[in-house]
Amino acid sequence: MDGTCQHTGTFDVTKKYPYLSLVSMAAPSPDWFVGVDSIGLCKHGFWVPKYEKYLMGNDAGTDGGPTFLSPDMPLAKPVPISVFDAKDDSNIFYNIEQGKLYPLCKITVTLKST
Numbered sequence: 001m002d003g004t005c006q007h008t009g010t011f012d013v014t015k016k017y018p019y020l021s022l023v024s025m026a027a028p029s030p031d032w033f034v035g036v037d038s039i040g041l042c043k044h045g046f047w048v049p050k051y052e053k054y055l056m057g058n059d060a061g062t063d064g065g066p067t068f069l070s071p072d073m074p075l076a077k078p079v080p081i082s083v084f085d086a087k088d089d090s091n092i093f094y095n096i097e098q099g100k101l102y103p104l105c106k107i108t109v110t111l112k113s114t
Contacts, residue, residue, distance in 0.1 A: 010112065018042035026104055030065030030073065032057050032084075034104050041109065049111045057084040057093060057104035067092065 013020070023035035034055040041048050061079040063072060084093050085101065093102045 013041050013047075015042065020109065022107075026057060026068075029068050030063035030070050031060035032068070032104070033060060034058065034107075036107060039109070041111075047111050047114055048109075051109040052106060054103035054106050056101075058082065059084065 007024075011020070018041050020039045020041055021035070021037045023033055026032040026034060034057060036053065036055065039051060039053075041051065059082045061081050062075060063070075064075050065071065065073045084091050084104070087094055087099075087101055089096055091101070093104065094100070095102065
């Protein structure tokens with residue numbers, strides 16, 4: 001597994017419903033996911049031609065597995081959802097040597113037609 005993949009799809013938006021929300025599991029992780037909520041794809045009456053955003057990973061708080069390939073370790077009592085945004089060695093996505101916090105993925109939405 002090289003840690004990269006790409007998924008594509010199409011969806012329709014209208015002036016009445018111009019928002020995009022989505023969530024995706026980061027498989028095969030224990031309970032990690034990424035998502036966006038209510039991205040407005042129409043600005044000032046015009047469709048956004050391209051939207052890009054890097055997404056941090058989230059931990060759903062239902063499994064105690066500490067790594068991407070951890071086996072199932074269900075928690076007896078779920079904990080609150082958290083974002084992998086700590087800038088220290090507790091965060092698998094933080095590179096201490098580089099001082100850089102890496103996102104889990106990038107979303108790109110491209111307008112195909114109007």
